[in-house]
Amino acid sequence: MDKTLRQALIDAVRFLESNGLRSCILPLRHQVTGVTIDLAIGVSGFERQIIYRATDVKISNRLFSVATAEDILLMKLMAGRSRDKQDIEGIVIAQGAHLDWDYCRTVARQLQDASGIDLVPQVIELQSKRI
Numbered sequence: 001m002d003k004t005l006r007q008a009l010i011d012a013v014r015f016l017e018s019n020g021l022r023s024c025i026l027p028l029r030h031q032v033t034g035v036t037i038d039l040a041i042g043v044s045g046f047e048r049q050i051i052y053r054a055t056d057v058k059i060s061n062r063l064f065s066v067a068t069a070e071d072i073l074l075m076k077l078m079a080g081r082s083r084d085k086q087d088i089e090g091i092v093i094a095q096g097a098h099l100d101w102d103y104c105r106t107v108a109r110q111l112q113d114a115s116g117i118d119l120v121p122q123v124i125e126l127q128s129k130r131i
Helices: 003-018 045-053 069-079 082-098 101-115 120-129
Strands: 023-029 036-042 055-059 062-066
Touching: 045 069, 045 101, 069 082, 069 101, 069 120, 082 120, 101 120
Parallel strands: none
Antiparallel strands: 023 036, 055 062
């Protein structure tokens, strides 16, 4: 990772911690291609777990850490926006047979207890719909 980007991320986490915040989403857009991504910055146990489980993907001779499909699915369930629901459907279609559903249910239970959002039934329903 580029040293400037790394320092910017470290500074962002320090800012979150010093202001009592747990996370934020930074929408980024590549100026040339118009491709957009959400950069999630968080300091909770779940965000740290996402970082630990992330896999490195090489794109244009650069390595990027990318969250697993399971963790993206869980983040999108938590967000619950209409666009997230479409993305979840795409993840289940593309990865459903390969997803670690036990992990999804376990973490959904933990997140549900912390957030009050009813996640476990949603994971069970998604698993039953997988292709």
